[in-house]
Amino acid sequence: MQDSDQQAAKAVVRKRTRSRKASPPPAEQAEARPTSPPKGKATAARRSNARTRLRQPAAAPHENGSRALALPAHCTIHEAASLRSSLLSLMDAADSVQLDAGALEQIDAAGIQVLAAFLRSRRRDGAKVVWQSHSTVLADASRRLGADELLELNGSRE
Structure with missing residues (x-):
């Protein structure tokens, strides 16, 4: 044994x-261990970020000293960072800022939140934001979320 x-x-x-x-x-x-991230979601996220960077709208100065920003067609959670950086570039504008949302096709709560935060900051600083135009998509989404007063869409043109 x-x-x-x-x-x-x-x-x-x-x-x-x-x-x-x-x-x-x-x-x-x-x-x-491999140093590169695995293929799949990370790669798709990088591609999505690259598309977002390409679609980032530029703020253009107007002849009256105000600056304007044309919002992209999609303002969703995927484009929120790009939208935020575009709006932050307008924070130093002394005069009014004009927002054009006429081409907006899709917006979600994240897009509304970014716009509302920008408008609140500009209001707090005593600066003016004017909507050149906005789509019915923006009006419907802001009404559903209860943010139409925050976005001040009542007196603007469609």
Whole structure:
């Protein structure tokens, strides 16, 4: 019996030794890890960000000293960062800012939130924001979310 116990113990030791040899030490494991992100969602997110950067609207100065921004066709959570950076570039405008949302086709709560935060900041600083035009999509979304007063859409043209 002792002989079989010894053989079993030796077999266990051999298995442990083999498994240690099969896997590299922790330092080598860290070096063997891929440095690029796996394909799939991360790659799709990068492509989406690249498209967003291409669609980022530019603020143009007007002859009366105000600056204007034409909103893109889509102002969703995917474009919220781009929209925010475009609006932040208008924060230093001393005169009024004109927003044109006539080409807007899709907006969600994130887009409404970014616009409302911009308008609130401009109002707090005593600056004026004028809607050149806005789409019915913007009016409907702001009404559904209860943000039509925040966006001051009541007196603007459609």
